[in-house]
Amino acid sequence: MAILEVSDLKQYFYLEPTFLAKLVSGKKPRIIKAVDGMSFSIEPGEILGLAGESGCGKSTCSLAIAKLRDPTGGTIRYKGQDISKMSKPEIRKYRSEVQLIFQDPYESLNPRYTAFDTVAEPLRALTDKNKAEIRDRTFETIAMAGLDPEEYKNRYPHQMSGGERQRVGIAQALVLEPELVIADEPLSMLDVSIRAGILDLIRDMSERMNFSCIYISHDLSILSNISERLMIMYLGRIMELGVTKDVITEPYHPYARALIAAVPIPDPAYKRPIPNIKGEVAQPIDPPPGCRFQTRCLEVMDICGNTAPPLKEIKPGHLVACHLY
Numbered sequence: 001m002a003i004l005e006v007s008d009l010k011q012y013f014y015l016e017p018t019f020l021a022k023l024v025s026g027k028k029p030r031i032i033k034a035v036d037g038m039s040f041s042i043e044p045g046e047i048l049g050l051a052g053e054s055g056c057g058k059s060t061c062s063l064a065i066a067k068l069r070d071p072t073g074g075t076i077r078y079k080g081q082d083i084s085k086m087s088k089p090e091i092r093k094y095r096s097e098v099q100l101i102f103q104d105p106y107e108s109l110n111p112r113y114t115a116f117d118t119v120a121e122p123l124r125a126l127t128d129k130n131k132a133e134i135r136d137r138t139f140e141t142i143a144m145a146g147l148d149p150e151e152y153k154n155r156y157p158h159q160m161s162g163g164e165r166q167r168v169g170i171a172q173a174l175v176l177e178p179e180l181v182i183a184d185e186p187l188s189m190l191d192v193s194i195r196a197g198i199l200d201l202i203r204d205m206s207e208r209m210n211f212s213c214i215y216i217s218h219d220l221s222i223l224s225n226i227s228e229r230l231m232i233m234y235l236g237r238i239m240e241l242g243v244t245k246d247v248i249t250e251p252y253h254p255y256a257r258a259l260i261a262a263v264p265i266p267d268p269a270y271k272r273p274i275p276n277i278k279g280e281v282a283q284p285i286d287p288p289p290g291c292r293f294q295t296r297c298l299e300v301m302d303i304c305g306n307t308a309p310p311l312k313e314i315k316p317g318h319l320v321a322c323h324l325y
């Protein structure tokens with residue numbers, strides 16, 4: 001059984017017009033459809049990659065799954081149970097089993113907490129371990145995250161580098177041995193030189209602790225490396241979903257094709273094809289009916305302007321939302 005099942009997830013935000021605009025032209029609030037009907041599932045132990053450009057709704061989706069924000073619509077089932085219908089004790093259990101690794105290790109850590117307190121905090125809040133058990137487990141997890149506990153236990157975030165902070169953030173996420181980890185662009189704020197080390201840490205941990213993971217990134221070369229299945233998203237919707245190797249080597253959706261063609265190839269002789277995409281990144285504000293990608297697609301047809309293509313299976317396990325197929 002899938003550990004997590006998301007169906008028709010929607011998260012809308014309402015942009016209220018100014019008082020004057022409302023008075024003068026009777027303007028209605030504008031709707032930002034940050035996530036608009038996403039359905040997917042994650043199997044136990046699987047790493048599912050989520051790719052898409054900035055603003056397409058990746059973080060909004062992860063906040064809803066982590067139950068940090070109630071979605072506008074749709075359901076999220078964890079081990080078969082609807083997370084919006086959980087009792088207080090069930091929510092507590094959910095919070096201990098599902099963890100987020102945040103993008104920005106400068107913002108996500110409490111500046112008043114030492115590394116020890118940061119990592120010990122979930123143990124104190126969500127378990128009934130005694131002091132000695134908390135100390136042992138905290139030390140063990142800090143060491144597992146690649147830092148010397150004796151050296152780092154009393155350090156505050158401002159006394160650590162970005163990579164060290166991110167290791168502390170990862171230790172905090174893993175200290176309770178979660179079953180599902182959502183890593184929301186955990187490398188994007190870090191120096192290129194230390195990214196590989198943090199990526200290896202997450203991969204090693206996922207193998208050792210065998211948690212399921214949604215790994216979010218806008219970098220397809222990282223995702224092709226770490227994820228078993230890959231989901232490509234554009235303006236709140238899933239455009240393509242399949243086994244990573246299949247999606248990378250044989251993308252179907254025009255957006256997926258453009259995105260994959262843009263992955264850097266480390267060869268000076270390589271001549272990049274002209275990108276098969278037009279226009280600029282659109283905004284999910286009051287989106288028009290039909291396909292979200294229609295304004296940028298070079299293969300746009302009449303139907304794309306009025307009917308949103310459903311995500312359908314065009315090969316076993318390979319799903320695409322495009323009227324071309």
Ligand SMILES: Nc1ncnc2c1ncn2[C@@H]1O[C@H](COP(=O)(O)OP(=O)(O)O)[C@@H](O)[C@H]1O
Nearest residue numbers: 013032034053054055056057058059060061284
């Ligand atoms: N709290 C919010 N209020 C209004 N709009 C929001 C809010 N959070 C996100 N958005 C908008 O929703 C869209 C998706 O944002 P986000 O999920 O952060 O994208 P990503 O993580 O893919 O970069 C963006 O257009 C963003 O401006």
Ligand SMILES: [Mg+2]
Nearest residue numbers: 058059060185
């Ligand atoms: Mg984000």
